[in-house]
Amino acid sequence: MANAPQSDIDFFADSALENPYPLYRTLRDTAPAVYLTRYQVWFTGRYDSVRAALGNWQTYSSAHGIGLNPIINAAWANALICVDPPVHSELRKLFTERLSPRHLKPVEATIDRRANELAERLVERGRFDAVTHLAHDLPVNVIEEWERLRTDTSLIERAFHEIVRIESPIQNFSRVATKDVDVGDGVVIPRGARVIVSYGSANRDERHFDEPERFDVMRRRIDHLGFGLGNHACAGQGLARLEAHAVFRARAPRVRHFELTGEPIRALNNITRGFSHLPARIP
């Protein structure tokens, strides 16, 4: 460990949770993996290293939990997300089946109806809090790009993925290394170490995405890691997509324009990224 790239940054300080992106960049620029001395965990945040970790459960195990503290890991001990194959493969089949397009089809009409009712109420109300009345993770960018989306609904699918890329509603989970792992540049993560696998950082990696800080619905690459990858890739992404599409579709014909009416307030959380208040109005 003596020669390992290290950092004493406070990864979970409020200021870091408020805007983690400069910090991620520093860590990415330091090495493919960096030891965070305050929390005694490793951090991996380059697109290629995160992708490699997510695709290799034999080396990066989920079986010791994927959270960042022992309480969460104990609480989730038997959850799908915290087991490795072969237990995982069997359990996952149940989820895949229940959340398959065939099973989601009948739910679609209900989601559409509720999205329409919600859109009508919003328009009547005029002023609203986008978190309470809309969605927890709708980025401010979408409000800015709204005009473009509402006039060309074929962009909805791209916008949905660009939201998940740029804000990564789940920022960080972790794995435990089952052996010494050479991650390149002479850096070796020791066996038994907990490693933060940062979707949020990978999705902003300038080694992979052009101008990653820019919200761009026309982005060429849509291979973001916001839903994870490999055997634990999000089992609910079909449902998430269905809901997001319904919300956009319901709003497009009714809402010309959104305006922020106050300072958005972040909900600070070690894992997720979202707002607690996003005051807005439909002028």
Ligand code: HEM
């Ligand atoms: C925009 C919304 C969502 C995002 C960004 C998201 C993100 C993720 C990510 C990054 C993982 C990977 C975990 C890992 O690498 O260990 C994951 C797993 C998972 N997600 Fe989602 N998720 C979303 C919505 C949903 C919804 C709506 C459901 C339920 C219907 C869901 C159910 C799951 C399940 C069950 C897993 C565990 C899969 C496994 O371990 O095999 N997710 N999600």
